[in-house]
Amino acid sequence: MILIIGYGSFGRKVVNYAKTLDRVRVVDKNPTVFESVEKLDFEYIVGDACKKETLLKAGVKEADTVIILTNDPTANKKIVELIKELNPTAYLIARGIPKYPDLYSGTQVNKVIYPVDCAAREIVSEIEKSKLRKRLMDLEKVIMDIKSKHGITIDADNLKEGVNNENSISFLILMHNNPDPDSIASAMALKRILERWRVRADIGYGGRIEFDENKAMINLLGIKLIPIEDIDINKYSGIAVVDTSSSKLLPVNLDREIDILIDHHENGDLTAKYMDIRPEIGATATIMLEYLNELGIIPKQDLATALYYAICSDTNYFRRKTSKKDFEAAGYLQDLMDPKILEMIENPEMDTETMEILARSVLNRKVVRSSIALSYVGTVKNRGALAKAADFLLKMEGITTTFVFGISGSKIHISARTKDLRIDVGEIMRRAFGGGGHQKAAAASIDLGIFESVSDKDSLRRLVEEAIQTKILEAMGISEEEEKVKSS
Ligand SMILES: [Mn+2]
Missing domain, CATH: 3.10.310.30 (Diaminopimelate Epimerase; Chain A, domain 1)
Incomplete structure (x- = not known):
């Protein structure tokens, strides 16, 4: 049971979240605060928590966690002392009051929470997210600009949603020579993202598909890759490059500007209208998954398996340059991918x-x-x-x-x-x-x-x-x- 003391505006929010975790009981000395409680999905006790009998009535002895949220420093300190006396093993969280930094010194509070700090942290995490949102807005703009250059207005495009749109634009996604799992999975993910904006895409490759694992990945997941010799670059309205930013590793000499470049390698010489190069990330697939998540696209099993295998193979199973984001991405994909197919990719039949x-x-x-x-x-x-x-x-x-x-x-x-x-x-x-x-x-x-x-x-x-x-x-x-x- 979670015992919450103080049902002010802050207490109300905490109760709302806490009641999804466990049984909640709330104490406040002001009966009017409970008037607005429409549905009684938690118990409450009207009384002064600075008095033993109120706390006993609220069942303090059965509480696993007690949260003190009033903004009265004297009351908070008194309640802390009473609770430690009545239930010494309860986990005790108390609201900190910035004017009294030493309020709880000498007491046995387990955790002091400052609401303003929590809000600030929340805002910082929003700023973090806004970076990614801004990136996707920039990416979308690059695509919309190409569309409008080809006379496709956004409205007209919307009308054709779901139709195999002959009039829409098409992209060529290029990977580095001798493509590896990360570049293949990243190209698949970008193709999926472009579909969201009703852009068709082909994936082109140069060099050879070298390892049995890579061949197995392509065959088992039914990935369509086109050899660069069979591609007429001029027929595409846009060019994207994934998992490399070095012109030396590209299968062709491009004589036109790259539209989209997403990579995690350092010191590349390529530039593009839209660039996202993050050397601190272990696999381009991790960046691509961020994009998919932000766009609300849940990768289907084949894409999830490809992305998962890409992260594993680029980080050598999390032993080489692996960021927290790579771990998180792999954790998320674990539930979506097909472990049987993965097993077959990792242990391909030997010819x-x-x-x-x-x-x-x-x-x-x-x-x-x-x-x-x-x-x-x-x-x-x-x-x-x-x-x-x-x-x-x-x-x-x-x-x-x-x-x-x-x-x-x-x-x-x-x-x-x-x-x-x-x-x-x-x-x-x-x-x-x-x-x-x-x-x-x-x-x-x-x-x-x-x-x-x-x-x-x-x-x-x-x-x-x-x-x-x-x-x-x-x-x-x-x-x-x-x-x-x-x-x-
Ligand atoms: Mn890579």
Whole structure:
């Protein structure tokens, strides 16, 4: 039971909220304050709370929480003392009175509340929200401007609501090359938002959809992505870019202004009519969810699953640059997404080629210093399999660093992994092949060059294997003698 003392204008508000939480009992010495209570959905006692008998009548001994809200300092202090005497275990909240900052010192009040501070905090949170509202107003304006440029008046547009509107404008949403889950989910969300303003949108991509997880995400969620080669940019009235703000990562050289740019990466060179770039956020999907929420759009299961997976994968399951907003977004999406589909995306079925490459990487491994495995797997169609094989070899007993390489097209691709903190595979890939990555995971590719003319498979294998191994070991500072690697 919640016992509230004081039914003035402030007390009234508190009672209104409190009665949704628990049974509420109210005490006030002025009987007229209760006259306006229409429906008696709480009990009240008329009496002076500075008197023991009033408090006992109000059942103070059964109260879990007591809230003292009068603005009389002497009364408040007296009531606090009486309550602590009658019910020492009740949680006691008392209204602070700014003129008497020491009013409750020496008493056992659990929490002092200053109504003015609460109001100020509420206003600050409104200011916070207004930032987002302003952003969406700016975004809408960019779209409306394009519409009016195309002679679509807002009224005429409204009349056509719900119709597949041939006359409305269309947007092209671009993602960075080799799109990842965050860029795909963000593009889906923006497409959904544009629909709200009756704008059609296509999602275009460049590069490759590299990982099985990403392929599974696109297939299982039925996402339509159009290869950039099949797109005529000029046919779109607007261009949007999500999850990148760097021109180098775009699939095309744009010779027109970008209309919408939403991203969470630092130091991009792109600009747009509408820009929202927030490097402190872990995933663009989190920003997109904020937009959806603000517009009152509840994402359907497929979009929710995509956004959830995007946040997980961009933050490496909340282990890398994760803001409070990312956690909140994931928490919200958890109830809307489809856990079965997510499970299938996270553990896609392995194709036969990948399986074969894993097997080859185990069979062909050469082990140096009993912890470094190097493995040549021959020709591969899907480069992503090399990374999988490098991860896979790392699971072998005693192995802490792996290099898996193979030929794809006219290039040799190398994937490296380590769990040894003293080894920086990113640095090794840079030194040996001008590749890149970080301490734990890295990759490189080099031209086959003269090897391309070797037609005999066996000779090619020997040549490539030896050349790459030598380069790696050199970059690791492992001596000639040790290079007599032993097969194990
Ligand atoms: Mn991202």
